[in-house]
Amino acid sequence: MTIPARSSFDGVRFGVATASLGMSPTHTLEDKFKALQAAGFNYTELGFEGFLNWVKQQVPDLPASTCPDGWGEGGEPDPSDDQIWNVLYSKAEDVKALAKSYGLTVLMLQPLNQFDGWPEGSPRANWVRRKAERWLPLCAKLGVEMLQVGSNDFRDATGSDDSTALDLRWLAELGARQQPPVKIAYEAWCFSWRVASWEHAWELVKKGDHPNLGLCLDVAHFPLAPGYGWDPLTGLGWTDDDVKGIVSRLRAVPADKIFYVELSDVLTPVIPLGQGSAFDDWRIQANSPRGDSFVWAVCGRPVPLVGKHAGKAVKGKHDLGGARVTETLKAILDTGFRGPMMFEMFEAIRMAEEDANIPGDYAQACAESQRKLVEALS
Secondary structure, eight states: OOOOTTOTTTTOOEEEEGGGSOOSTTSOHHHHHHHHHHHTOOEEEEEHHHHHHHHHHHSTTOOOOOOOTTTOSTTOOOTTOHHHHHHHHHHHHHHHHHHHHTTOEEEEEEEEOSOSOOOTTOHHHHHHHHHHHHHHHHHHHHTOSEEEEEOOOOTTOOOOHHHHHHHHHHHHHHHHTSSSOOEEEEEOOTTOSSOOSHHHHHHHHHHHOOTTEEEEEETTTGGGSTTTSOOTTTOOOOOHHHHHHHHHHHTTSOGGGEEEEEEOOOOOOSSOTTTTOTTHHHHHHHOOTTOHHHHHHHHSBOBTTTBTTTTTTOOSGGGTOOSOHHHHHHHHHHTTOOOOEEEOOBOHHHHTSOOTTHHHHHHHHHHHHHHHHHHHHO
């Protein structure tokens, strides 16, 4: 998609995460790639679960994962599942070719989750390193530039910041040894019990001290971070002073340590969870141990400057979101960052519907959002 001459976004590669273009099994990877092509995008962020499901469609007799209960997500294979991993490796070129047939390049694989912070020497700590030793070669075969790593949100991951930084350094070194090398982009998830703010993630990246380790900054996690973001149970937080503070801190980050940015807005909790929120039923049914910020982060993240349900359910200003995306994004641009920007919105209730229009609606909404963001900040 063309960026205007002398834009603040010169050099930025915009794309969309495949995970954000529909959550129903009827929303295939082909549908999502086709939607991105129609919307004018050339880049995408590939979700591991989506890739795995696509491979299973190609190889329906693939054996089941042997991951211990609670250790894997989305049917991901155990590190010992040689047959599954060999098939995934063999299909990497095929999915690259599929993306290319729609004019797309896959820039990132996401997310390697629950990796960091396990007690040193514990069975889980050893297991996640063996898992990473499977993921990084897959990244290299896919030809992606980066692997996104989300901060561990399991309560029994009780490692110190020092040990977590060592985990990240080990992973960055593993990525650097791949051919081609794969950067490690560490993202703070607002629902993590350990590393819930980008500021904490930045401290760990600095401690990790490796040129192949940097940040993935997701602007939607800012207004839900504990300490200054909204409390989904009360709607309090994310004040003008909170925004000013985060903008100031963002401007101090070296541009070369921001590996990429993810874009979505966040609906203001005008009606908080448990008090008649539109997400109350989903919260009860999901019964997620990840907590209330997770519920809001999965259900209430519309496309920036376009709004709820790809702009098709906007009835007032609160349906547009209140994350102050243009302000935080400007602060990131002020660092000199001109790396990739991926739209990663989540509206789980709408996206799970078996509506064939969902991939196209959201891809077109992202294209509209890109135009508005470029206009607002150029």
